[in-house]
Amino acid sequence: MDDIMIQYDVRKLEAKLQHAKEENRSLRLMLEAMSNKGEKLHSNLQEINNAEQIGPALARSEFSQAPNLSQFFVRTHPNDNSLTIKDGYQWRKYGQKFTKDNSSPRAYFKCSLAPSCPVKKKWSKRLKTLLQLHMVGAKKHTRYRSILVATYEGKHNHDVVLHDTLRPSSSSSKVSAVNDNLPITTMPNHRGAMNIDLALCGWARTDRRVCEDVVEQQKDLGSSSKIEECVSCLTKDPNFTMPLAEAAIHSTNNQSTLLGVDLNLGLPDPQV
């Protein structure tokens, strides 16, 4: 009797493992497809630039005129009206505006960690239908998300003190704060790379902990079936997979915007 139960459990676990593998393969294919398209676009741009050496692309010159401007998106809960995120810096709000096309206000902040710091940021909140995913083993579904659109302007001229929720547990509380340390998902000049910063997709503070838990469980249990269960849970968790896909899509769309090309990833367009 026990043998039958064990065999049953083994089959169940094998099925789960197979399921997780299929999902993993599907996600990997999506990422590869996006990466290939990005590379193609990049090479196309290079060809165009080589062909048109007189009169370089307008988009590129516009970005070179605004090197300190960067924009990114942060997922929040639709009911969360705080209009703030913890990004390691201390900000003083100096204004707020209701805009015509958006019911949520736009907020203006200055960096208050140093009086002479010229950095400003502005936030506006949008309710978006971000994407529909076709995932193996999951029904087609639509995600309604509240998105904070942030625009950073300028460079910090001081060190940053990380907020508790962002501070690595084993490192010092201070890190150097050149512009690269701004928590930005998309830097305009980094068009060649798929730069996905999950910390800004709301994933880091929650799901990274899940990963750490998995690692800890691996250490503690040393059981392959438990590990498979954890992997299966993780790959089925939309809080893990959605931000990953979201970040990848945004990163790729941003690249296509830079290149002035409508990049069709085979996914439905986000609707505002």
Added chain:
DNA sequence: CGGCTTTGACCGGCGC
């Protein structure tokens, strides 16, 4: 009491 947020006023740019 000092620092921060709120909010109405103000200013400059832009399109008609």
Added chain:
DNA sequence: GCGCCGGTCAAAGCCG
């Protein structure tokens, strides 16, 4: 010139 809009200022209020 006028109105609209985005961005900023600054006084008042709030809070620890």
